[in-house]
Amino acid sequence: MTRWVMVADLNRCVGCQTCTAACKHTNATLPQVQWRKVIDIEWGSYPDAHRLFMPVGCQHCADPPCMSVCPSTATGQREDGIVTIDYDLCIGCGYCMVACPYQARYKVTRPHFAYGDEPMPSEAVRFDEGRMGVAQKCTFCSDRVDEGLARGLTPGIDPEATPGCVNACIADALSFGDIEDENSNVSRLLEEKTWFQMHGELETETGFYYLWDGGKQEE
Amino acid sequence: MIRFGSTLQNYWDWRAAGNFIFGGTGSGLLILATLMSWPGPLEPAAGLPAVVLIGLGLFLVWLEIGRPWRFLHVFFHPQTSWMTREGSVAVLLLPLALLAIVFAQGWLLALTGVLAIAFLYCQARILQASKGIPAWREPAVVPLIVISGLTEGTALLFLISAVAGQPQSWTEPLLVILLAARGYAWVRYRAALTAAEAPAEALAALGRFNPLLLGGGNVLPLVLALAATALPTQQLPLMFSAALLALAGGWLSKFVIIRKAAHLQGYAVGRLRRGRPQIRPPVRRKPDRFVS
Secondary structure (H helix, E strand, O other): OOOEEEEEEOOOOOOOOHHHHHHHHHHOOOOOOOOOEEEEEEEEEOOEEEEEEEEEOOOOOOOOHHHHHOOOOOEEEOOOOOEEEOOOOOOOOOHHHHHOOOOOOEEEOOOOEOOEOOOOHHHHHHOOHHHEOOEEOOOOOHHHHHHHHHOOOOOOOOHHHOOHHHHHOOOOOEEEEEOOOOOOHHHHHHHHOEEEOOOHHHOOOOOEEEEOOOOHHHO | OEEEOOOEOOOOOHHHHHHHHHHHHHHHHHHHHHHHHOOOOOOHHHHHHHHHHHHHHHHHHHHHOOOHHHHHHHHOOOOOOHHHHHHHHHHHHHHHHHHHHHOOOHHHHHHHHHHHHHHHHHHHHHHHOOOOOHHHHOOOHHHHHHHHHHHHHHHHHHHHHHHOOOOOOOHHHHHHHHHHHHHHHHHHHHHHHHHOOOOHHHHHHHHHHHHHHHHHHHHHHHHHHHHHHHOHHHHHHHHHHHHHHHHHHHHHHHHHHHHHOOEOOOEEEOOOEEOOOOOOOOOOOOOOOOOO
């Protein structure tokens, strides 16, 4: 079995938002939508102040609250753990959005483009009416993953089969791979470093892991 | 643990709140109306407003959804979705209630009452299943919503019967009991949220409205209802005021929970671990219908 997960190394992330831009470019999301974004966290106060950059988005939970609440079965889950949305089934009730503890979902009822209500030619070409009025979120670039696999490539290793955000990361902070494979890139990272899952107490068992040394690198 | 980024949700607005307000009162009223009307037919003066209120709540939800003409899809997931269950119960409940008004059948009335209870319970569970909102997912929200619906229904039933010139005296002690229970459920709910370390902004919002909700919406109507039993000459105006306040208190509490205290979970840095994670398989291995 395969279980695709993403690993974000917070010790490496520089908060440049290149992953955010790459995601928007890859998936043609509207300006008010960010399937991938990086949160800038500051805590403490001088002289004991800290800063951290945290990439966030859909965590592709093993037990996704969004899926169990969805009344239309639009939110589904693949065998490889990727949580999906069927835009043709979704009624846009927003229940998944209040059920998601990761603020990963978006619903756009009226599109706004980069320069107002009219799309630029590049935006018009890629505009998807099917995403209007329904829930949308990160797909782990499942189309790239599937296409890559069909061509015999390895997601997380071969860029053509890897999510856009991971490919774009300038600091090599994002990794993607199969956690069920003990020798995969992500398995090795999690074996070697300290890590956490966000909101573990909610028992969603996310498919997104954060590597962090607890701030030791700063010291 | 480092937590941050908890903001007030804007996904569900006043229309969603309206469903919990009108649906809760309507189903509460229907439960009480079936008891009052036993063995049938359902008293139309109470049954019809209940049906209208439930229908109004559902209509408001319909106005909120992004793809309103796909509304039939709401019935696709009864296995786990409380929204599907609410909708399915409503589809049975509304025509059955109308039939119960026309036909004097005990079983019809009983079924209507049971479905009204189920509808109210579904509403409470819809909130509890919303894991992204700490103020909703708290289990103590379930008794609060259910008791509030019953309180509002009792209050409205008294108001309707009083306006019709036939105040239902049995609703008075019931309202006293329910107001006491709702006050307790409210205090318990807030305490549970504090213990669960809900977002500070949500706790603050509930705290701001607490004097109005606990004092004005529960304690004051409780005192007025008790005074009504002690002062027979002033019974009607006192009970009328108590019922109005009880109704308004319930509506305001739901509005506050859904629109003012609905802060998102936010983000967090979790507990650090070392070593290969325990891998839990996905709960539903459903193939992607778009991928061959």
